[in-house]
Amino acid sequence: MLLVICGGKKSAFMKLYPIEAGNFKLDGGAMFGVVPKTLWNRTNPADENNMIDIAARCLLIEDGDKLILIDTGMGDKQSEKFFSYYYRWGDHSIDKSLEKHGFHRDDITDVFMTHLHFDHCGGSIQWNKNRTGYEPAFKNARFWSNKEHWLWATQPNEREKASFLKENIIPMEQSGQLHFVERKDTETFKQSENLPFGVLFVDGHTDKQMIPHITYKDKTLVFMADLLPTAGHIPLPYVMGYDTRPLLTLPEKDKFLKQAADENFYLFLEHDAHNEIISLKHTEKGVRLDQSFSFNELFN
Template sequence: MTLYPIEAGNFKLDGGAMFGVVPKSLWNRTNPADSNNMIDIAARCLLIEDGDRLILIDTGMGDKQSEKFFSYYYQWGDHSIDKSLKKYGFHRDDITDVFMTHLHFDHCGGSIQWNKNKTGYEPAFKNARFWSNKEHWEWAVKPNAREKASFLKENILPMQESGQLNFLKREGDNRIQNYKELGFGVLFVDGHTDKQMIPHIDYKGKKLVFMADLLPTAGHIPLPYVMGYDTRPLLTLPEKKNFLETAASENYYLFLEHDAHNEIITLKHTEKGVRLDKTHTFAEIFN
């Protein structure tokens, strides 16, 4: 198995929305805002090469939305999935599987593209199976009013219409589920959105966890630092607490999807609770 970080593009989001009830005077120390109160955000995906399988975890927001849509997100930098794949000698047609942690547009928008004539939509990875779970899929295609703006039908329905959609089945309680068809374990969490999936990957003697929106940035480590986007913040708290304590005790390496300036972090126990131990680049740890 070989892993590759894939940069799908940087953008900005409102710092207040990203930190919920936490005052700006606190979160601005770790995630400084610009004059519009926007903070730097990444869409950092992960590619797993395992034998003849190429599994891409999340795909960023893609490029098919309108100019007005993208104007809300202040895209910056020159990253793209295609450039990142090319860096490692791959093409999007090589991808065999696309695993989506959840179906918010900034995690799955790159999975679907315009067709050649811009008359409709088609999978951006024509040879891939798309992986979600049935509970989250139902949550996304029948969205509540709070999340409706994040679940865009043009990002979601073409996966099913193409016949490329597959569901993982959740068994039992909240322990990590191991899926032979993917080669890694998955933790299901419900605070941010229903049945978000957090991949746990054993790699080179270490446990690498793709954090998605359970821990968006290193600045979100303190327990009350919960995004305003979370649908069940009081459920996020125990989910986050349990995970962070385990991660600190077992020395997990946390791969941060949304932190534009920190790829990987480790944690430690302190008198104030779990806190940041060290920041790492992917190359430092795994190359």
């Protein structure tokens, strides 16, 4: 596990905006792996179908002349049958959320994907006008992944195959808009485009998932993606059944949570429908939830 920091000078102007891409539901048992329902149901109550509330909360970074969107949710191009498995709820969408903050998807200059599972990158690609093929949903943006994860996603193992959908991934490359984060060696992170955040690479959930660390208003905000899906996943054994290497998730998570409590990181939760940002503290039982904040409470 490696925390790597982008080079380049800091912008004199940065502003962040939470972007709600749409809520859905997932099976609570799958989301908590071997943890009994009697325990996880206290923090993430299940409905009559054993499904729990899940968000697709993205983050928009306005930095000088750049407008960078981290993750894009699952999009809307899949079949009715596909979406029936995920019980979408609420009226959030990327377009509505961007418009709320005065932006349009054509304004986006960069889309940074933490990883290529459909619920994180599906909104990056859409049907073309005639529904005969696919095209980028952000026509003026560069799409950012990394070579190791791209290979992992385009040659998927059987366990993850259903999460890496070709129609979400291959059109990025075909469009010519795909770029890779360059890792020159194991000690440095060099981004030729100087994206304004550091990245933690983790491998427990999927190979080379990227976790952005953003310095904003003298605070460290960490976009958690699937390293910590919800506040209910803070205890170490609470690991998703979706993780490909759960025994690797444990030390990655342990190290990160301790650092987050030590250094007062603020954790931006992509999948927690009811907790937007949290902080952590050390207790006799290990690292636990300290406070929960809305974005506006913390930064406005």
